[in-house]
Amino acid sequence: MQTTIATTAAGALPLVIQGGMGTGVSNWRLARAVARTGQLGVVSGTALDTIFVRRLQDGDPDGHARRAMARFPIPGVSETVLRRYFIAGGREPGTAYKLLPMYKQVVSAARQQLTMLANFVEVHLAKEGHDGVVGINLLTKVQLPNLASLYGAMLAGVDYVLMGAGIPREIPGALDALAEHRAATIRLDVDGLAPGEAEYLTLDPREHWPSSPPAALTRPRFLPIVSATSLATTLARKSNGRVDGFVVEGPTAGGHNAPPRGELRLDELGQPLYGERDVVDLAKLRELGLPFWLAGGTGSPAGLRTALDAGAAGVQVGTLFAYCDESGFTPELRATVLAGVTEGRARIHTDPRASPTGYPFKVVQMEGLDSQDDRRTRNCDLGYLRTAVRSAGGRLVYRCPAEPVDTYVAKGGDAADTVGRRCLCNGLVANIGHPQPRGDDGVEAPLVTSGDDLLAMGAFLRGRTSYAAAEVVEYLLAGAAAATGATTG
Numbered sequence: 001m002q003t004t005i006a007t008t009a010a011g012a013l014p015l016v017i018q019g020g021m022g023t024g025v026s027n028w029r030l031a032r033a034v035a036r037t038g039q040l041g042v043v044s045g046t047a048l049d050t051i052f053v054r055r056l057q058d059g060d061p062d063g064h065a066r067r068a069m070a071r072f073p074i075p076g077v078s079e080t081v082l083r084r085y086f087i088a089g090g091r092e093p094g095t096a097y098k099l100l101p102m103y104k105q106v107v108s109a110a111r112q113q114l115t116m117l118a119n120f121v122e123v124h125l126a127k128e129g130h131d132g133v134v135g136i137n138l139l140t141k142v143q144l145p146n147l148a149s150l151y152g153a154m155l156a157g158v159d160y161v162l163m164g165a166g167i168p169r170e171i172p173g174a175l176d177a178l179a180e181h182r183a184a185t186i187r188l189d190v191d192g193l194a195p196g197e198a199e200y201l202t203l204d205p206r207e208h209w210p211s212s213p214p215a216a217l218t219r220p221r222f223l224p225i226v227s228a229t230s231l232a233t234t235l236a237r238k239s240n241g242r243v244d245g246f247v248v249e250g251p252t253a254g255g256h257n258a259p260p261r262g263e264l265r266l267d268e269l270g271q272p273l274y275g276e277r278d279v280v281d282l283a284k285l286r287e288l289g290l291p292f293w294l295a296g297g298t299g300s301p302a303g304l305r306t307a308l309d310a311g312a313a314g315v316q317v318g319t320l321f322a323y324c325d326e327s328g329f330t331p332e333l334r335a336t337v338l339a340g341v342t343e344g345r346a347r348i349h350t351d352p353r354a355s356p357t358g359y360p361f362k363v364v365q366m367e368g369l370d371s372q373d374d375r376r377t378r379n380c381d382l383g384y385l386r387t388a389v390r391s392a393g394g395r396l397v398y399r400c401p402a403e404p405v406d407t408y409v410a411k412g413g414d415a416a417d418t419v420g421r422r423c424l425c426n427g428l429v430a431n432i433g434h435p436q437p438r439g440d441d442g443v444e445a446p447l448v449t450s451g452d453d454l455l456a457m458g459a460f461l462r463g464r465t466s467y468a469a470a471e472v473v474e475y476l477l478a479g480a481a482a483a484t485g486a487t488t489g
């Protein structure tokens with residue numbers, strides 16, 4: 001007998017969340033392809049402003065960005081951005097991309113509007129032509145653009161917001177405020193503040209509308225990404241607004257990982273060692289009474305089945321989607337890595353130093369895969385991972401341990417913090433085909449991340465060298481069929 005698996009109807013919870021993958025790996029094409037299957041497609045909002053202006057400078061070949069820009073509701077913004085960044089036919093080969101001013105606590109209205117527009121465009125395109133659900137993923141730690149990113153995504157009707165890499169306790173309240181076009185404020189993390197002193201980030205939507213803003217927006221569901229039940233409990237009880245569920249991510253997941261609990265111990269390859277204390281107590285999590293999805297090594301039918309058996313609503317999967325046809329990774333990069341996986345040449349290194357955030361970060365390593373290393377001439381011109389510091393003179397300065405060492409030290413940083421750091425901003429933007437040319441140094445090299453399960457992808461690939469996002473969803477849903485005793489065919 002042939003049974004069709006019920007897909008997610010509007011309002012119902014997804015079985016599969018296609019995890020947000022920055023920067024630009026989970027772009028609108030991927031999220032749309034997944035949303036069309038009835039599951040949750042998620043665009044990455046991280047560094048989307050830079051990606052957006054680079055697409056425009058590359059001529060927006062299919063016109064998608066410009067089509068979506070025409071729908072941006074705040075008057076005049078799209079026209080200004082087009083004038084400044086769009087190049088018909090694309091840049092002259094080898095010409096450097098025009099950069100955006102790096103984010104600070106306070107930036108111009110035009111800079112905020114550009115971030116809103118970029119996030120609006122991505123979500124608008126992801127939602128175009130179907131009734132499926134679309135989310136946006138942001139990193140809590142990349143604080144400075146987040147309020148503008150959220151508002152732009154909400155103007156496009158984003159259904160879910162997913163945020164990890166930090167404790168997003170003030171985001172639920174910010175979503176409530178932004179949905180009503182009210183000012184949203186979150187606390188800015190600043191090193192070196194005096195006791196009792198605080199700094200804030202604020203976005204007041206009304207300052208961006210020439211007349212009154214439109215009707216209230218839909219408040220998206222909010223799913224924090226956590227690695228421990230204690231964090232889920234804190235967020236469920238102490239957030240300043242509604243939390244709608246959790247993604248629980250283990251240390252085998254692609255991208256950044258939470259550091260192990262307790263003292264950092266490394267294996268013989270210098271990778272963090274995880275232990276019993278890092279295992280999430282799902283029984284306790286269930287007591288919170290909110291839906292949850294398991295992420296990290298759950299990208300298989302068995303992974304989904306096990307998650308459902310453990311009381312989860314489903315799984316969040318990244319790595320399998322990162323190499324599908326609709327992913328933002330360049331076709332060359334996908335082909336190189338998949339060939340390396342098939343031939344057993346690829347490795348995943350969980351690097352505790354690479355990311356300026358201080359979180360362990362997984363890097364794909366293999367011969368023949370160009371990858372950023374210590375030979376890169378340091379240059380900080382995107383700045384998403386800069387953090388604010390109160391300088392001796394009282395001003396806020398912004399620094400990143402991957403920037404030139406003398407600059408970092410001049411801002412009061414410790415040179416030891418700079419060792420082994422990679423420029424994730426430039427590396428990750430290179431992964432998706434927008435590397436910044438650097439004159440005699442060539443172009444910025446990629447820096448590819450994936451989960452540990454990359455190496456086990458053979459079971460899914462079965463000899464294929466390419467596949468569509470919908471095939472990933474179909475593959476995973478076989479696990480739901482097994483869990484409910486149904487069969488697929």
Ligand SMILES: Cc1cc2nc3c(=O)[nH]c(=O)nc-3n(C[C@H](O)[C@H](O)[C@H](O)COP(=O)(O)O)c2cc1C
Binds near residue numbers: 451
């Ligand atoms: C290429 C790549 C980039 C990622 N970037 C992000 C990100 O920007 N934000 C985030 O919350 N998670 C990120 N992740 C994690 C995924 O959203 C997802 O939770 C994870 O990949 C699930 O584990 P899996 O890799 O075993 O499928 C990334 C994963 C990959 C593979």
